Amino acid sequence: AQTVTQSQPEMSVQEAETVTLSCTYDTSESDYYLFWYKQPPSRQMILVIRQEAYKQQNATENRFSVNFQKAAKSFSLKISDSQLGDAAMYFCAYSPTQGGSEKLVFGKGTKLTVNP
Amino acid sequence: GAGVSQTPSNKVTEKGKYVELRCDPISGHTALYWYRQSLGQGPEFLIYFQGTGAADDSGLPNDRFFAVRPEGSVSTLKIQRTERGDSAVYLCASSPQAGQFYEQYFGPGTRLTVT
Numbered sequence: 001a002q003t004v005t006q007s008q009p010e011m012s013v014q015e016a017e018t019v020t021l022s023c024t025y026d027t028s029e030s031d032y033y034l035f036w037y038k039q040p041p042s043r044q045m046i047l048v049i050r051q052e053a054y055k056q057q058n059a060t061e062n063r064f065s066v067n068f069q070k071a072a073k074s075f076s077l078k079i080s081d082s083q084l085g086d087a088a089m090y091f092c093a094y095s096p097t098q099g100g101s102e103k104l105v106f107g108k109g110t111k112l113t114v115n116p
Numbered sequence: 117g118a119g120v121s122q123t124p125s126n127k128v129t130e131k132g133k134y135v136e137l138r139c140d141p142i143s144g145h146t147a148l149y150w151y152r153q154s155l156g157q158g159p160e161f162l163i164y165f166q167g168t169g170a171a172d173d174s175g176l177p178n179d180r181f182f183a184v185r186p187e188g189s190v191s192t193l194k195i196q197r198t199e200r201g202d203s204a205v206y207l208c209a210s211s212p213q214a215g216q217f218y219e220q221y222f223g224p225g226t227r228l229t230v231t
Contacts, residue, residue, distance in 0.1 A: 004158075043205060044119075045159070045222035091158050102147065102214050103172060106158030 002027045004094050006107035013082045014115050020067075021077045021110050023092030034068065035093040035104065036077045038086075045091070051075065079112075087114045118142065120223035122208050128229045129198055137193040137226045141210030148191050149220060150183055151207040159207055165191060166214050198230045 003026045013019035025034070036048040051059045051068050058066050063080045079086055089111050093104040121140040129135050141148050146167055151159035161175040165185045173183075180198075185191040195202055205227050209220040 043207075043225045043227075045207065045209070047219050050219075093158075102164055102211070103149065103161035103175065104151075104159070104220065105161070108156070108158050 002029075002094050002096065002105050004092050004105055004107035006092055006110050008110045009108070010111045010113070012113040012115060013079070015082055015084060017082055018078060018080045019082055019112065021079075021090050021092075021112070023075045023077070023107060025073050025075065025092070025094050027073070027094065027096070029096050031097045033095045033097065034066075034075045035095070036064070036066070036075075037091045037093060037106075039089040039091060039109070041088075048090070049077065082114050084114050084116060087112055120208055120210050120221055122206075122223040122226050124226060125224065126227045126229070128231060130231055131198060131200060133198050135195050135198055135228065137195075137206050137228070139191045139193070139208030139210075139223060141189065141191070141208070142221055143189075145210035145212055145221070146188065147211040147214045147218070147220075148185060149209040149211070150191070150193050151209065153205045153207055153225070155204070162193070162206075164214075171214070195228075198228075200230045203228055203230045 005024045032053045034051045037045045038048050049061045049064050065078045067076045089109045091109045092107040123138045148165040150162040153159040163183050164172040168188045180196045182194045205225040207225045209222045211218045211220045
């Protein structure tokens with residue numbers, strides 16, 4: 001079974017600084033998708049960034065970028081120029097492309113605090 | 117446009133009671149997902165609908181849990197004989213079509229508390 005591990009229950013960063021959130025996953029599949037979701041106190045999950053495993057180039061969305069290391073099964077999220085609005089729970093998620101299941105498998109999350 | 121909506125926002129029920137949780141997906145989205153998020157955990161997959169049919173119900177924990185989507189739009193998650201361990205936030209998500217290429221849009225969830 002696929003699993004996703006986030007080893008940092010909590011992280012903090014100073015406003016305008018850079019922070020990296022870690023994620024590792026376990027799968028025997030060769031093709032899959034990886035995601036980072038943000039969950040503010042409102043509970044609504046918001047997609048931050050997505051990476052397709054067959055693409056070697058790391059995904060980037062404005063201040064958010066990933067470091068995807070397929071061989072190491074690592075998928076970290078870097079947030080640059082951190083803003084107060086970035087404070088939230090961040091979840092790493094995996095989704096297989098084979099087998100017909102579109103489900104997301106989530107890690108336990110990392111709580112990010114942004115200090116002014 | 118309107119996002120995914122879920123009702124009620126909060127539900128408190130007594131152990132042994134029956135509850136229904138409703139999800140209104142984004143209009144036109146054919147794929148619909150239910151997840152359960154226990155305290156301090158990430159969401160766990162329950163069931164996925166493509167249109168009216170359940171394409172994958174492998175995440176339903178037992179036969180007390182059932183979900184329907186009779187017209188391919190609104191979905192209802194039904195829990196019979198609730199137990200205290202069912203207490204969690206139940207999240208619904210919808211997607212334009214099935215497939216990881218398409219983003220899953222989440223609702224705000226229903227917080228279920230079983231006393």
